[in-house]
Amino acid sequence: xxxxxxxxxxxxxxxxxxxxxxxxxxxxxxxxxxxxxxxxxxxxxxxxxxxxxxxxxxxxxxxxxxxxxxxxxxxxxxxxxxxxxxxxxxxxxxxxxxxxxxxxxxxxxxxxxxxxxxxxxxxxxxxxxxxxxxxxxxxxxxxxxxxxxxxxxxxxxxxxxxxxxxxxxxxxxxxxxxxxxxxxxxxxxxxxxxxxxxxxxxxxxxxxxxxxxxxxxxxxxxxxxxxxxxxxxxxxxxxxxxxxxxxxxxxxxxxxxxxxxxxxxxxxxxxxxxxx
Numbered sequence: 001x002x003x004x005x006x007x008x009x010x011x012x013x014x015x016x017x018x019x020x021x022x023x024x025x026x027x028x029x030x031x032x033x034x035x036x037x038x039x040x041x042x043x044x045x046x047x048x049x050x051x052x053x054x055x056x057x058x059x060x061x062x063x064x065x066x067x068x069x070x071x072x073x074x075x076x077x078x079x080x081x082x083x084x085x086x087x088x089x090x091x092x093x094x095x096x097x098x099x100x101x102x103x104x105x106x107x108x109x110x111x112x113x114x115x116x117x118x119x120x121x122x123x124x125x126x127x128x129x130x131x132x133x134x135x136x137x138x139x140x141x142x143x144x145x146x147x148x149x150x151x152x153x154x155x156x157x158x159x160x161x162x163x164x165x166x167x168x169x170x171x172x173x174x175x176x177x178x179x180x181x182x183x184x185x186x187x188x189x190x191x192x193x194x195x196x197x198x199x200x201x202x203x204x205x206x207x208x209x210x211x212x213x214x215x216x217x218x219x220x221x222x223x224x225x226x227x228x229x230x231x232x233x234x235x236x237x238x239x240x241x242x243x244x245x246x247x248x249x250x251x252x253x254x255x256x257x258x259x260x261x262x263x264x265x266x267x268x269x270x271x272x273x274x275x276x
Contacts, residue, residue, distance in 0.1 A: 011241040015040035018090045019238065020082075020135055022073050022127070023100030025051035027199030028150070030058060031227035032097055035235045037062040041095065044086045046071040066090070073100050073127030083134040092138035095238045098128035098149045098171070103201065106160040117163045124167035125174070132178060136187065143186040146238045149175045150230070151193035153253050168193075172249055179247030188246040190237045195253025197225040218263070220255035220271070 019036045023029040024045035033043045043066040045055045055068035067089050071082035086093055101124045105116055128149055139145025154161070155168035171191065178189040196215050198206060206212045206224070216224060233252050236242055251257060262270050 008241075011243075012235070012239045013040050014095070014235075014239060017041045017094040018044065018086065018092060019095035019097065020044045020046060020086055020093045020131075021097045021099055022046045022071065022131060024058065024068075025054045026099075026201060027227045028194070028197065028230050029097075029099045031231040032099060032234050033058065034062065035228070035231035036095065036097075036238065037064045037066065039235055039239070040064065041238075042066045042090055044069060044082075044090060044093075046073075046082055047100065048072060073098075073131055074122040076130055079127075079130045079134045083138070086135070087138060092142065093135040094139065094142075094145055096131060096135045096139075096145070096147045097234055097238070098131055098147070100127055101150065101167075102164075104161040104164040104167075107162070109162045112163055120161075120163040120167045121170075124164070125170040128171055128174060132174070132189075136178075136182065139187050140182070140185055145187040146242075147175075147178060147187065147189040148234050148237045149189070149191045150234075151175070151191040151249055153193050153195050153251060153257055155193060155249075157257065175249065176247050183246050188237075188242070190242070190245055190247065191249040192230060192233045192237065193249050193251045193253070194230050195219070195225055195251070195256045197227065197230060199227060218256055218259060219253070220259060223254065225252060225254060 014036060019041040021029055021033045021043060024033050025047040033045050037043045042064045043062060045058055045068045047055055049070040052070055059066055059068040069082050069085050072078040102120060104120045132147060149171050151171050152168040154165045155172050158165055175189050175191040216222060229252055233250050
């Protein structure tokens with residue numbers, strides 16, 4: 001169909017496509033997998049071996065036929081084996097979501113150990129590169145595909161984990177490079193950068209009520225993000241509705257990054273006098 005006759009809602013559908021989601025056992029990864037499957041995609045859920053039983057439970061709950069596979073994204077052999085599995089069982093990859101990652105320890109720059117630095121770079125940056133190359137081969141062979149990398153607002157704003165910030169900045173650079181190099185070959189590449197999202201991984205932070213309230217007040221929409229907020233953004237970028245979107249970073253943070261000058265004003269003047 002041409003653009004004038006396409007039903008708008010159909011452009012968001014993913015029927016007949018195969019989506020690969022790394023880190024699928026986690027809160028955001030699981031939500032992404034569920035949303036893509038709800039839109040008709042067959043989803044390959046990939047994560048570390050220790051999550052195998054949880055992945056299988058998730059697979060069985062999805063409305064479309066997919067697979068659950070183990071994959072260490074920092075290991076080239078493991079990634080290659082996972083790509084072969086997806087190709088054999090599902091026919092290849094149309095959508096790749098590079099979601100797997102780790103937060104890293106909070107530490108001052110001079111206190112970051114080389115071991116911790118290398119660990120984050122291997123998983124958060126080497127992993128997406130290896131998966132892009134392996135699953136991207138399926139897309140290049142078909143001349144079409146969509147890659148969505150999960151970045152972070154920390155990529156552009158230093159936080160308490162220097163290695164994490166640097167690794168996610170690298171992910172955004174990888175996103176831009178892939179978008180430009182592979183765009184002429186039919187593959188779009190974009191990123192989603194979450195802000196404060198409540199997940200099982202971040203639950204330890206929000207057990208502190210003072211921190212929870214502080215972060216909530218810093219977000220203009222006055223709530224923290226939920227995993228479905230990220231899943232919605234990923235689903236859009238993966239779909240034909242985003243067919244002319246390439247090389248972009250979609251920040252999903254409720255407006256948090258726009259607030260520094262507002263919070264430097266007298267409290268009575270913040271948010272037009274409606275801040276609290």
